[in-house]
Every structure is written in structure tokens, then in C-alpha cells.
Amino acid sequence: MRHIKTAGELFVALLKQLVKGPPLYYAWMAGLAVVVAIGGWAYSIQLTEGFAVTNMTDHVPWGAYIANFTYVVGLIDAAVMLIIPALLFDRQHLTRLIYLGMYLALAAVVMALLFIVVDIGHPERAWHLLPAFAGGWLTIPHSMLAWDVLALNGWAVINFALVAVFFWVRFQGHEIHIRRWQGYLLAAAAWAVVLHVITSFLYVWLSARPFWHSAAHAPRFLSSAFVAGPSFFVLSLWAIRRYAGVDVRFEAIETLRKIIAMAMTVNLFLLLAEVFTELFSTSVHGESMEYLFFGLHGHTLLVPYMWTALALNLSAFVIFVTPKFGRQMPLLLLACAMAVVGVWIEKGMGMVIPGFIPGPLGQIVEYEPSKIEIAVSAGVWAFGLGVYTALVKVGVPIAEGRLVSKSAQTAEESS
Amino acid sequence: MLKTLRRRLNVIGEGTAPAAPEASDQGPETPALAEAMGRAQLTRRTFLERSAVTAGVTAAATASGCGGPAWEEYFQQHYKRLSDEDKQVIFARLEANVKARHGVDVTINDPQPIEGVEFGYALNVSTCTGCRQCEYACAEENNTSRDPEMHYIRVLELDRTFNVMDAVHDYDGQVPRDGKFYMPVQCHHCENAPCVTACPVNATWREDDGIVVVDYDWCIGCRYCETACPYDARRFNFSEPNISPADINPNQGYLSNRLRKAGVVEKCHFCLHRVREGLNPACLEACPVGARKFGNLLDPDSELRRILENGRIYIFKEEQGTLPRFFYYFD
Amino acid sequence: MRSRVIHRFIVLSVLLPTSALLVLGGCKHEQNPLRPELREVQSPNPGRTIEIVSRSAEIPDYPCVEQCHVDREADATPRRLTELHTDIELDHAEVMSFCDTCHYLENIDEFQLIDGTRVPFDESHRVCGQCHGEKTRDWSLGIHGIYTGSWQTTAHRRSCTACHDPHAPLEGIHLQALPVPADARGDEG
Numbered sequence: 001m002r003h004i005k006t007a008g009e010l011f012v013a014l015l016k017q018l019v020k021g022p023p024l025y026y027a028w029m030a031g032l033a034v035v036v037a038i039g040g041w042a043y044s045i046q047l048t049e050g051f052a053v054t055n056m057t058d059h060v061p062w063g064a065y066i067a068n069f070t071y072v073v074g075l076i077d078a079a080v081m082l083i084i085p086a087l088l089f090d091r092q093h094l095t096r097l098i099y100l101g102m103y104l105a106l107a108a109v110v111m112a113l114l115f116i117v118v119d120i121g122h123p124e125r126a127w128h129l130l131p132a133f134a135g136g137w138l139t140i141p142h143s144m145l146a147w148d149v150l151a152l153n154g155w156a157v158i159n160f161a162l163v164a165v166f167f168w169v170r171f172q173g174h175e176i177h178i179r180r181w182q183g184y185l186l187a188a189a190a191w192a193v194v195l196h197v198i199t200s201f202l203y204v205w206l207s208a209r210p211f212w213h214s215a216a217h218a219p220r221f222l223s224s225a226f227v228a229g230p231s232f233f234v235l236s237l238w239a240i241r242r243y244a245g246v247d248v249r250f251e252a253i254e255t256l257r258k259i260i261a262m263a264m265t266v267n268l269f270l271l272l273a274e275v276f277t278e279l280f281s282t283s284v285h286g287e288s289m290e291y292l293f294f295g296l297h298g299h300t301l302l303v304p305y306m307w308t309a310l311a312l313n314l315s316a317f318v319i320f321v322t323p324k325f326g327r328q329m330p331l332l333l334l335a336c337a338m339a340v341v342g343v344w345i346e347k348g349m350g351m352v353i354p355g356f357i358p359g360p361l362g363q364i365v366e367y368e369p370s371k372i373e374i375a376v377s378a379g380v381w382a383f384g385l386g387v388y389t390a391l392v393k394v395g396v397p398i399a400e401g402r403l404v405s406k407s408a409q410t411a412e413e414s415s
Numbered sequence: 416m417l418k419t420l421r422r423r424l425n426v427i428g429e430g431t432a433p434a435a436p437e438a439s440d441q442g443p444e445t446p447a448l449a450e451a452m453g454r455a456q457l458t459r460r461t462f463l464e465r466s467a468v469t470a471g472v473t474a475a476a477t478a479s480g481c482g483g484p485a486w487e488e489y490f491q492q493h494y495k496r497l498s499d500e501d502k503q504v505i506f507a508r509l510e511a512n513v514k515a516r517h518g519v520d521v522t523i524n525d526p527q528p529i530e531g532v533e534f535g536y537a538l539n540v541s542t543c544t545g546c547r548q549c550e551y552a553c554a555e556e557n558n559t560s561r562d563p564e565m566h567y568i569r570v571l572e573l574d575r576t577f578n579v580m581d582a583v584h585d586y587d588g589q590v591p592r593d594g595k596f597y598m599p600v601q602c603h604h605c606e607n608a609p610c611v612t613a614c615p616v617n618a619t620w621r622e623d624d625g626i627v628v629v630d631y632d633w634c635i636g637c638r639y640c641e642t643a644c645p646y647d648a649r650r651f652n653f654s655e656p657n658i659s660p661a662d663i664n665p666n667q668g669y670l671s672n673r674l675r676k677a678g679v680v681e682k683c684h685f686c687l688h689r690v691r692e693g694l695n696p697a698c699l700e701a702c703p704v705g706a707r708k709f710g711n712l713l714d715p716d717s718e719l720r721r722i723l724e725n726g727r728i729y730i731f732k733e734e735q736g737t738l739p740r741f742f743y744y745f746d
Numbered sequence: 747m748r749s750r751v752i753h754r755f756i757v758l759s760v761l762l763p764t765s766a767l768l769v770l771g772g773c774k775h776e777q778n779p780l781r782p783e784l785r786e787v788q789s790p791n792p793g794r795t796i797e798i799v800s801r802s803a804e805i806p807d808y809p810c811v812e813q814c815h816v817d818r819e820a821d822a823t824p825r826r827l828t829e830l831h832t833d834i835e836l837d838h839a840e841v842m843s844f845c846d847t848c849h850y851l852e853n854i855d856e857f858q859l860i861d862g863t864r865v866p867f868d869e870s871h872r873v874c875g876q877c878h879g880e881k882t883r884d885w886s887l888g889i890h891g892i893y894t895g896s897w898q899t900t901a902h903r904r905s906c907t908a909c910h911d912p913h914a915p916l917e918g919i920h921l922q923a924l925p926v927p928a929d930a931r932g933d934e935g
Contacts, residue, residue, distance in 0.1 A: 585930050
């Protein structure tokens with residue numbers, strides 16, 4: 001009974017915290033809402049007209065949605081990138097930021113699920129993905145996509161549970177004892193890594209698509225996620241420090257910079273290895289890579305994007321690995337922005353689309369997202385950013401003990 | 416000049432010999448030319464008609480306000496979990512839907528695999544002329560969408576190096592062209608089908624006679640199977656399939672050529688509703704040069720087995736390890 | 747120090763079972779059991795029959811004797827035909843001197859073999875098989891030629907002359923390709 005009352009109190013407190021805020025907060029959320037609304041409208045067109053309003057074809061059956069999906073799954077790893085060094089290598093300044101990483105991961109998993117929903121032809125049949133005993137027919141163990149569905153939804157549950165319990169504990173005024181939590185957190189971190197590996201295996205096992213059929217793919221996935229995730233997180237930390245007043249120490253940012261620098265080194269090395277393997281031989285399996293960087297038979301749609309991504313990644317790399325540059329906040333933020341965009345291109349369009357070009361029968365059909373796809377993707381991103389903002393908005397006061405239940409307040413006053 | 420051309424075309428014969436519809440001015444011994452030309456003209460003409468009719472049908476369907484799909488449609492179970500009674504109810508509902516929407520009486524059958532039969536297909540690359548008759552016959556038999564146009568078979572024009580990556584897909588005019596081979600590609604009905612492995616909901620599976628089928632009412636439309644297929648055999652309905660009532664083949668199979676919806680994947684099913692009744696697939700019947708051979712892989716006396724045992728066989732993308740039931744051969 | 751070892755153990759204990767599950771998943775052993783090699787079984791269709799589609803029925807002027815050759819003797823002298831059958835320009839093997847190499851002139855509704863054996867008009871494969879033995883074998887095995895009807899019961903088989911012009915076979919078989927399908931337009935290799 002007491003718990004139900006507290007839960008109600010928490011719910012009301014969260015709502016209150018969510019609706020009050022400075023004009024900038026309102027403007028930001030309203031802006032996101034507009035983008036979400038446009039995305040929703042675009043999605044309604046896709047639902048009624050069918051996928052013909054997208055630029056996907058039988059030749060390129062996956063496009064912007066799956067590309068974005070892959071990227072946001074990588075964002076989830078941003079949280080992991082905090083947990084592992086913070087706990088295993090005992091970095092106190094990072095430990096205090098883990099909860100922010102969890103909020104970002106929760107927003108990212110919401111986006112990932114939404115990108116899947118907008119990508120499937122019959123979202124109303126999603127119940128077919130339930131396990132067989134529940135009426136659906138999830139094809140564990142043989143389908144990698146079924147594994148990914150399990151891993152993603154499992155992560156969503158774990159992430160939500162961790163955040164909810166965190167809210168619950170802090171709202172009642174209890175301290176978080178990291179020793180008691182670290183087992184769960186490490187398990188969650190392992191889950192998130194496995195989730196990302198499974199997402200890469202989604203592509204890797206497909207021998208029909210030689211571009212993806214490479215063992216370097218999974219490590220590249222992880223390393224690029226460990227670049228894009230923490231970069232995105234650093235950018236958001238800057239905003240959180242500025243607008244939510246969270247105390248973010250230089251050491252925390254510095255640790256993240258080192259992580260990004262290392263991950264980026266690995267990522268660029270793996271990219272180099274892959275480009276060399278594919279392009280130095282004259283095998284037809286290298287045609288996709290050739291298409292990506294140089295164009296194939298006069299088809300060059302992705303070439304400018306790819307070189308842009310490479311330029312952004314290399315510039316960001318120089319800043320990240322040079323302490324003199326990387327320790328200057330404006331330069332670091334610039335590098336983070338470049339890495340976020342660079343990896344987004346490289347791992348989104350640059351990873352998904354060339355897998356289909358040339359097709360299994362040698363056909364070259366190019367793809368770039370239609371307006372509807374751009375609108376829907378932007379809507380999902382805006383929704384995800386909104387979730388992240390909302391979580392930070394309510395979650396920072398809770399973490400800092402400014403938002404607590406009445407009984408906790410009285411307990412504190414009496415003591 | 417024209418006469419020579421005709422004479423060149425004359426030599427084509429065809430299995431079933433219907434009357435030549437358009438080309439009555441042919442010479443006395445030219446059944447085949449008449450047919451081939453007639454079919455080509457017919458296809459082009461019906462094309463124009465179809466677009467007009469299609470527009471009408473779409474308008475009618477929208478006007479009649481079909482409403483949202485019913486409860487039982489939403490919660491219809493997987494084909495393999497349906498009892499015979501369930502099937503009867505569902506088939507009746509599907510037939511009624513077609514009647515209401517297109518005004519056509521169709522029958523939906525569910526022929527089962529025959530004991531001791533595993534189907535196989537062999538295609539003679541030496542004789543195939545690349546005329547695309549099989550491609551259009553398949554569309555007619557299987558009620559595939561005419562607008563947007565969907566075909567299960569894709570005919571590749573290859574040069575003597577046989578490099579598929581250099582295939583020409585949009586060749587046109589007189590075929591075969593000098594020095595070219597033609598290789599129609601359709602679903603290979605693999606033993607180790609990557610599409611079946613990929614499907615997260617078991618909406619596609621291999622039947623006991625080897626045919627890989629799709630339950631169109633179970634597919635969620637994720638297109639992972641399309642991504643997994645090395646033969647580019649699968650097609651997704653990017654919009655509502657359109658087909659004029661006059662073109663609807665009323666003899667339909669639940670797992671084969673019944674009318675599909677937007678947002679689901681479909682593909683060649685060896686004309687399951689025909690072959691389980693002992694008939695040949697429609698593409699074979701349409702082939703004017705006899706390049707296509709169909710039969711029971713388990714029957715040592717079948718022509719198919721003789722081809723596999725005596726012919727020079729080419730297994731497309733053999734290195735993929737998919738163990739296809741579709742073989743190419745040279746004679 | 748000890749706590750770090752424990753931490754790493756925790757990570758391993760989560761990762762290892764997961765990877766084991768992954769490996770199991772990758773093996774896809776349940777759905778795709780490798781079937782045994784082709785089994786020799788009793789043909790399920792002992793009623794398999796093969797019918798040769800009548801070629802003569804497709805030729806409007808057949809039977810030739812009834813329609814023209816009842817009072818007109820066929821002339822076996824090699825020459826260019828200018829009055830009748832003008833569409834025939836013999837361009838086959840050198841051994842085929844003229845009509846009577848294959849047609850039986852006493853009864854033009856039949857063929858004759860080199861040794862003089864008379865062959866019905868619908869059995870052209872016996873005539874062609876005199877030289878094209880290998881092809882004819884392939885044809886009789888069902889490897890070459892048009893086979894329609896049923897894979898199970900009655901197959902309809904077309905004879906050689908249904909497709910190949912025996913008078914000028916080298917002209918080959920040419921057809922007009924049906925239109926390029928919409929989704930293949932512009933595709934290239």
C-alpha cells in the first residue's frame with residue numbers, strides 16, 4: 001500500500017518536473033514535437049500508400065531506416081563505454097555519470113525499436129515475433145533477426161528496469177551503493193555488447209552479400225559504436241552541464257576522449273584493412289567497396305558522402321589523438337560532432353547500401369532516401385532526442401536528490 | 416526481307432497449340448510464329464487496357480470502403496497451425512473477399528505434397544533464347560501485380576564468359592543475339608535456403624516436396640529474406656498489387672498464387688497449385704524452345720534425373736552451399 | 747585487486763553463455779537438417795506415358811496426297827523450285843540431294859530412311875536421327891526438346907520438325923523478346 005502511494009507520488013512528481021521549465025526547454029521540446037509530427041504524418045502516408053513512397057526497391061530492400069537502426073544500436077554502447085571503465089578500472093568521475101549514459105541508452109533503444117517498426121511492411125503483425133508458446137513464432141535459434149529482436153527487447157527491458165529502479169531508490173531518498181549495483185551494471189554492459197555484435201551478425205552471415213560477409217565487420221561495428229556513442233555522449237554532456245547544471249569533471253571528459261581516440265584508431269585501422277582486402281585484389285567481391293569509394297560503371301551516388309565521412313573521421317581523429325587539441329573544449333566538441341556525423345554516414349548509408357550494389361545478379365540500382373523516409377527518420381530521431389531530454393530533465397534532479405518523496409523530505413528535515 | 420524474318424521465326428513450335436489470335440496473315444505452316452508474335456502483341460495491348468481497368472478497380476475498392484481488416488484476419492494463425500476446419504473458414508473468407516473486391520469467383524485450394532516426390536527443375540542454357548515468354552506466363556498464372564509490374568523470373572543475357580556480374584537485364588528485340596547466352600533466374604528452392612534461415616517468424620519454409628513457400632498472411636514484411644537470397648528471387652509488394660479482374664487466374668493455391676497484399680514478400684513457388692496436381696509449372700508450358708524441364712528428383716526414371724545424370728550441369732552460385740533444386744545444363 | 751578479478755569473472759560469465767547460445771544459433775541445425783542423397787524409390791507414377799504431338803495435324807496442306815499430289819508426281823530432279831513450294835530453299839547437309847532424301851515420293855505423306863524404310867510423317871526424329879544420333883538420343887531421353895503436359899502422367903513431346911526447319915536448319919531459332927519488365931529497365935551489369 002505504501003509502495004503504491006509512493007509510486008503515485010513519483011509519477012506526479014515526474015510529470016510536474018516534466019512540464020515546468022525555462023522557455024528554452026519549451027522551445028526545444030516544441031521544435032522536436034513539430035519534427036515528430038511531420039514524421040508521423042509522413043509515416044501515415046507510408047502506411048496508406050505502401051512502401052512505394054520510399055525509394056527502396058527489390059534491389060535495395062533496406063535503406064535509411066535500417067541504416068539509422070544500426071547507428072542507434074551503436075549509441076546504446078555509449079552507456080556501456082561508461083560502465084566498463086568506470087567500474088572495471090574504477091574511474092570515480094565516470095561512475096557518477098553512468099546514470100546519464102543509461103538515459104541515453106534508453107532513448108537509443110526506443111529509437112532502435114521505432115526504426116524497426118517503421119521498416120516492416122506489416123507492423124500490426126508484430127505479435128508474430130512473440131515466442132512460439134505465446135502464439136507467435138520467433139525463430140530462435142536459426143534467424144539472426146530473431147536473435148536481434150530478443151536482444152534488443154531484452155535490452156529495452158533491462159535498461160528500463162535499471163532506470164526505473166534508480167528513480168525509485170533515489171526518489172525515496174536512499175543512496176546508491178555502487179558495489180551493490182555493479183554486478184547488474186556489468187551484466188547489462190555485457191548484454192549491450194552482445195546486442196551490438198548480434199546486430200552486426202545480422203549482416204555478416206549473409207554470404208549472398210560479399211560486402212558484409214567479412215569477419216572484420218563485427219569488430220568494426222563495435223569500434224565505430226565506441227566512437228559514435230561516446231562522442232554523442234560528450235556532446236550531450238556539454239548541453240547537460242550547461243542547461244541542467246550537472247557537475248561534469250574534466251577528468252570524465254578526458255577519459256571519454258581517450259576511449260574515443262583508441263576506438264577511432266581501431267576503427268580506422270579496420271576500415272583500412274577492409275578497403276585493402278577488397279580493393280587490392282581484382283575479385284568481383286570488391287565491387288561494392290569500389291562502388292562506395294569510386295563509383296561503379298558511372299554510378300557514383302555514394303562517393304561524395306563516403307569521402308566526406310572519411311574526411312570528417314580523419315579530422316576528428318587528429319583532434320582526438322592530439323592532447324593539445326583534444327583538451328580544448330570547443331575543438332573537442334567539434335571533433336565529437338564530426339565523429340558523430342562521420343560514423344553516421346560510414347555506418348549507415350555507407351554500410352547498408354553498398355551491400356546491395358551490385359545486386360546478386362549484377363544489377364546496379366542506386367538508392368538515396370526519399371523525402372518520406374527522411375521525414376520519418378527525422379521524426380524518430382526527434383522522438384528519441386525528446387525521450388533523452390525528458391529523461392535528463394526528470395532524471396538529473398532525481399539523481400542529485402533534489403526530487404524526493406515527502407516522507408524522505410520529512411526524514412531529512414527531522415535529522 | 417520481312418519474309419525471311421518470318422521464315423526465321425517460323426521454326427518455333429509450342430506445346431499446347433492454341434489458335435493464333437492476331438497473326439492470321441501467316442504462311443500455311445507457321446503456327447509458331449503466329450503464336451509468338453500474337454502473344455507479344457497481346458501482352459502489349461492488354462498492358463494498356465490493364466492500366467485503365469486497374470485505375471477503375473482501385474477507385475471502386477476505395478469507394479466501397481472496405482474498412483479495417485477484421486478481427487479474425489488480424490489474429491489468423493500460421494498456416495502450419497491451422498486445422499482443416501480453420502482452413503475452410505479462411506479459404507471461404509478469402510474467396511468472398513476477392514468476390515467483393517474484384518467481382519471474380521475464385522477457388523482457393525491447398526494441395527499437399529505428394530509422398531515420394533521432391534521437385535526439381537532443370538533449364539537448358541544452350542537452347543534458351545531469352546524470349547521472356549516464361550516470365551510473362553508466370554505473371555499471368557500467378558496473379559502477380561501488373562501495376563507496379565512484378566515478375567518472379569529475371570532473364571539474364573550473358574556473354575561467353577558467363578560472368579553474371581556483367582549480365583544485361585534490359586536487352587530487347589530479336590533474340591538470341593549472336594554470341595549470347597540467356598539464363599532465366601527464379602527461386603532455386605534451396606535445400607539450405609538462406610531466406611528460410613533468415614525469416615524471424617517462420618513465414619517462409621521448405622515443404623516436404625522441396626518447394627519453399629511463403630505464408631502471405633504471416634509475413635511481417637521485414638525483407639530480411641530478400642537480403643539473404645543469393646539469387647534475387649524474392650519480391651516485396653511495395654504497394655497494393657493491382658490486377659484487373661479479367662486477368663485474375665481463378666485457380667488459386669493458398670501457399671501459391673492467391674492474391675497478395677501490400678507489405679508482404681512473395682516469390683516463385685514452382686506453381687505449387689499446378690505441380691501438386693501433376694501439371695507442369697506455367698513457365699515450362701510457355702517455353703517455346705523446350706529449355707525447361709521439371710520433374711521428380713526421387714524418381715530415377717524421370718527425365719530430370721536423366722538430365723542430372725547425363726547432362727553437363729551448372730549450379731548457379733554453387734559456392735554458396737545452398738543446394739538448389741534448380742539446375743542449369745548445357746546439351 | 748581481488749575485486750577486479752571478480753569483476754572480470756562476472757563479465758566472462760555473462761559473455762560465455764551468450765556466445766555459446768550464439769554459436770548454437772549460428773549452427774541452424776534444427777531447421778535445416780541435411781537430407782540424405784537422392785533416394786532411389788519406386789516411381790510414384792507407373793502410369794507415365796509419353797505422346798508425340800502430331801506434326802502433320804499442324805500443316806494445313808496435309809495430307810499432301812489428297813490435296814495436291816494425287817495426280818501430280820513429285821519430281822526428284824535437283825533444281826530451284828519456281829512454281830510451287832517456292833518458300834523452300836534447301837540448305838542442309840550435302841548428302842541431302844533433294845526431296846527424296848527424306849520424303850517418300852511414291853507416297854509423299856510419308857518419309858523414307860536412307861535404307862528405304864518408310865516412316866510415318868509424325869516420326870521425323872527417325873529421319874533426323876540417321877545423322878543426328880546424339881541429339882536424337884538426348885531427345886528420346888527428354889534432355890532435348892519440348893516436353894509439356896504433365897511431369898507425372900502423360901507428357902506431350904514435340905518432334906524435331908516442330909521447331910527446326912529441316913530444309914534450312916542453320917537459319918536457327920529467333921524470336922522477338924517480350925518487353926523488358928519495369929524493374930529491369932536501366933539495369934546493367
